[in-house]
Amino acid sequence: MIQVVKDLLLNLLFIIGFCSFLPMFLEQKGIKVKKWLTITFFCIAIILCITFPIHLNDDFVFDLRGVPIFIGGLYGGPIPLLIYSLIAVGFRLLFGGDGSITTIMITLLNSMLILAVYKRFNLLAAKDKLKLVVVLGILSTIVVFVSPYILFGFTLQPDYWIGFGFTMILSLFILVYLIESIREFSFLREQFIRSEKMEVVSQLAASISHEVRNPMTTIKGMLQMLKETPDLAADKKNQFITISLDELNRAEKIISDYLSYAKPTVQAVQIFDGHSEIERAINVIKPLANMNCIEIETDLIPFQLNVNQEKFQQCIVNLTKNAVEAMPNGGKLTFQAYHSHDSTVELIIRDTGVGMGQDQMIRLGMPYYSTKGKNGTGLGLMLVYRIIESMGGTISVQSKLGKGTAFTIKLNTYSVN
Template identity: 55%
Template sequence: GPHMVIRAEKMEAVTHLAASISHEIRNPLTAARGFIQLIEEQPLAADKRRQYARIAIEELDRAEAIITDYLTFAKPAPETPEKLNVKLEIERVIDILRPLANMSCVDIQATLAPFSVIGEREKFRQCLLNVMKNAIEAMPNGGTLQVYVSIDNGRVLIRIADTGVGMTKEQLERLGEPYFTTKGVKGTGLGMMVVYRIIESMNGTIRIESEIHKGTTVSIYLPLASSPSSSTISDKEKQLFAAL
């Protein structure tokens, strides 16, 4: 039957994140450089040259995958939490992923509502991107990606469901560990780890249900950003009124 894992707010802090990333990116780049150097320096047989070039390309692709999982939206400047319109943010990410979806014959169906949450825009997009990209990649032979937004017990619920390959109970439990991946050489495992960290930072929870050959559903629960009621007046406003 379907397996389920719920991640609470508090995950183990991954303190050596930046160090491990630069290490992970440097390794494939060093390897790629080495093979390109071999091609450049030695007179090689055509098949050897092709083999080295292919390895170099694979290593560069690996470096790129790590950057995508992590840093698509990363900005060097510190971000500030702001009110985010869930509908607009999801639409933006769907636009970015549409070419990938089309390539995989994945139909995206979105039922969105403009609820607001508090968070850092780039990080929130990164989080949505990673979850939706996983969903699309779980459907190599096509399928449907459903994105649905609603309110559940006073929290904003973002549900992202695919009709893909699904995961075993063991895979589901290890999801979010750095370098644990269900994608073979293409995956880094960093994408889901980032998702957990971002949702945790937004005081949210994540619930994932999966069944082999049936698909996976990721439910993200976030606090609803309350609209400022007119009765609360800021200090600055008080000063203005006092000056009148």
């Protein structure tokens, strides 16, 4: 028995390779291409099993060709079963002998078994499929050894019966188990990918809402000031109107960016004065700061950058707005910019707000993590981190609970040389 099992292990290797592992790599193919390539792999497995059989005498051989026929027919249905049966019979006829006639009878009986149960088989759970193929393996073993006796009176020793039957049943069991495991893995992976896509859509929607809220807040502040101070000087009115229009344009640009999949990489770059851009961001946030009784101080050196101006503005506004919101009871907001090296500028935005603990700082920049609780999404700061990194810069944070927070941005400056 052991020798029979050892001799059939090569057949089992062919079957596992061509009938389970190779079809696993066809997931990216079209349905028709995948179907016919799978049929081709099963046919190759049948041919290889017949090519390397156990020889009983000049007329009779036996092998595991029935395994790919059973598995292919159970999962594929009548048409693949017909192809496998014709391949098995046709290739076996090339070798001649009485065993060729026996092959026709065995293949016919096995095909009848498969056609009787294949519909029910595909409706069963994985565990029930395993039970069914064990029964089919037992029946197929009986067919294989009874057919030669009926046709030619040829009998086999019990060791061959037991060895072949054990290997046949084990092969069917292993193959169904592998196929079901691969199917389950593919299903779970598809579910995971679908879940990831939905998560991206959710993040995109929440991020659009978060980013558009910033300019809307500024515009609201400007309009409130215009309403509450009707005797405001004409130049101030024009300034507020200009800032409001600029913020509307920025909101429109933000929406356009996110409709283009919100790519964080910086594409269009231009040379601009970083000092002036920070002053503009301060003007944008100043109404909100005044409402919260926040003092703003600046210590900025002139410097030029060669990055995307709108993205840089978006980062500064985000960080500044976060700083203002961290000081609901008033405080001081400080902007500093200085050259740390000849070609590097360090920009520090510091507040005297509620501050953060070490565990909070570690999670900054992660999607959906916010120190604002239900009032924040964490997406604004996540975008700041990604934008600064895409500009070739770095961003770091220092904070203490009850003392305040300081964000430090390092960027390469632009030099004519």
